[in-house]
Amino acid sequence: MNIRTYQPDDLEQMRRITIEGFDGTAIDQNVERNFGPLAGHDWRWRKARQVDEDCEVNPAGVFVMEEDGKVLGYITTRIDPGVGKGRIPNLAVDSTAQGRGIGRKLIDHAVAYCRGEGLAYVMIETMANNVVGQHLYPSCGFVEVGRQIHYALKV
Template sequence: MRIRPYIPEDRDALVRITLICFDGVSIDQNIEKKFGKVGGRDWKFRKARHIIQDIEANPEGIFVAQEDGEPVGYITTRPDHETKIGWIPNLAVLPEHRRKGIGKALMDRALDYLKEKGMEMAKIET
């Protein structure tokens, strides 16, 4: 397993990993179960959009776990230079690759990145 920086070719894989990993636990999915589709869009559209927004906001702060040349997990970050609080909005590891320390390795890399960017604290929302 290798942790590496995000590259644009990872985008579709990150969306796919997101939809697999957040199925059954996504707040957007729970909203849809209770209220139906919002704005004519399903939870998958909204959750995929969150990842795309993370990519657009701070691609250099996204780290990808790779096994056998394929992405199997990722973590996203957003440093806030005004508050000195870094944000970790999303962390996902494919189910078949869990319990191998990948999530911890991704979290460690993200926290190191936020420290490198001068953050004094991290807010983890995933």
């Protein structure tokens, strides 16, 4: 296993891992439960699109864990050097590779990347129903700093 910067050829595997991994915890899925598919696209399409956007905005800060050419997991980052803040918008591990410490290694790698960019802190968030994230992030040193409630209104 090794961690490397993502390549465009990784996107299909990353999208698949995303859709599989966020099923049951994606906010877009919750919106869809209330309002149905929006603009002709389901939550899976919208969630996968977020990964595409992460790769477009900060390709140097998107990392994949691979083994024998297969993407086992990935992590994306966004950085704001002006305020010294890094953010981890997306992290997902293939269901066949979970329990092997891949998420933790990807987080460590992303934090090291942010540190190398001279940032002062890194943020990550999770939904209340994401039990794995609520355990993993504090065990990696993240401290809860607030809670947020999401509301939606179909217009």
